[in-house]
Structure formats: C-alpha cells, structure tokens
Amino acid sequence: MIIVGRNLVETFFASRKGHKGIKAARSQYDVWLAIAGAAEWQTPEDVKRSHPKASILRSGRVVFNIKANDFRLVALVEYREGVLTIRFFGTHAEYDKIDAETV
Numbered sequence: 305m306i307i308v309g310r311n312l313v314e315t316f317f318a319s320r321k322g323h324k325g326i327k328a329a330r331s332q333y334d335v336w337l338a339i340a341g342a343a344e345w346q347t348p349e350d351v352k353r354s355h356p357k358a359s360i361l362r363s364g365r366v367v368f369n370i371k372a373n374d375f376r377l378v379a380l381v382e383y384r385e386g387v388l389t390i391r392f393f394g395t396h397a398e399y400d401k402i403d404a405e406t407v
Contacts, residue, residue: 305340305341305343305344305345305381305386305387305388306385306386306387306388307337307340307341307388307389307390308387308388308389308390309379309389309390309391310337310390312390312391312392312393313333313377313390313393316393316394317329317330317333325371325374328371329370329371329374329375332370332371333370333375333377333393336355336368336370336377339354339355340354340379340388344386345381345383345386345388346383347383348360348366348381348383351366351381355368357369357373361404361405362405363380363405363406364380364381364382364383365378365379365380365381365391365404365405365407366378366379366381367399367404370393373396374395374396375393375394375395375396376392376393376394376395376396376398376399377390377392377393378390378391378392378393378399378402378404378407379391391407392404392407
C-alpha cells in the first residue's frame with residue numbers, strides 16, 4: 305500500500321516526546337507501518353487477515369489498535385488504488401472524541 309499522512313503521526317510523536325508509553329507506541333507503529341507498506345490489501349477481509357483486531361467502518365475507514373489499544377490509528381483505505389491515508393492518530397481518549405467515519 306502507498307501510505308499517505310505519515311506526517312500526522314510524526315507530529316503526534318514529536319509533541320508527546322517523553323510521555324509514558326510513547327516509545328512502545330512508536331515501536332509498534334513502526335511495525336504497523338512496515339506491515340501496511342508491504343501489504344496489497346484488496347478487500348477489508350485482507351486487512352482483517354493482517355490485523356484481526358482492526359475495526360472496519362463505513363466509507364473505507366479502518367481503525368487500527370496500536371500498543372494494546374492505548375493508541376488508535378484511523379485510515380481511509382482505497383483498495384482499488386492501493387492507497388492508505390492516515391486520517392487520525394491519537395490516544396484512545398482522544399479517539400473517543402472524534403467521529404472515525406468522517407475524520
């Protein structure tokens with residue numbers, strides 16, 4: 305997949321440097337990034353095979369759990385084009401304040 309929006313995640317990590325759990329979150333995000341970047345997802349079922357705990361939403365949105373669900377990543381996946389756009393990255397509490405289907 306072509307991954308767009310990495311800068312959003314980089315900005316998040318830069319603003320939280322030194323916070324509890326941020327190093328582990330960064331490490332797990334890097335693993336997620338490697339898996340997603342190498343993936344050739346054609347359907348939501350392909351995503352679920354790679355990430356069984358991902359939530360498939362309407363409008364092509366997928367919610368990925370990072371660091372045991374402490375952090376959430378919302379992406380818009382355009383399967384036909386092979387493009388994944390990161391729309392949100394934040395703590396679970398921050399995620400609770402957004403509408404993942406429209407972000």
